[in-house]
């Protein structure tokens with residue numbers, strides 16, 4: 753006798769949760785790519801520490817990313833000028 757697994761039907765709320773999770777995941781991937789591009793553009797060298805840089809934001813396409821490496825530890829700090837786009841420290 754074969755017992756079929758119980759059918760699970762997705763509710764509209766389930767579909768909405770899944771769509772939101774996928775959107776969050778896509779945004780994190782996008783943000784990781786931007787962080788990688790900035791880190792590659794300004795690697796942690798003495799010449800790049802403690803200086804402000806900027807570039808256009810590829811995520812929102814309208815903002816300006818202001819970024820800098822800490823003069824103390826070389827951490828990369830970045831923020832887009834578009835409210836709610838992103839801010840991170842790496």
Ligand SMILES: [Zn+2]
Pocket residue numbers: 809810811812813814815816832833834837838
């Ligand atoms: Zn942006």
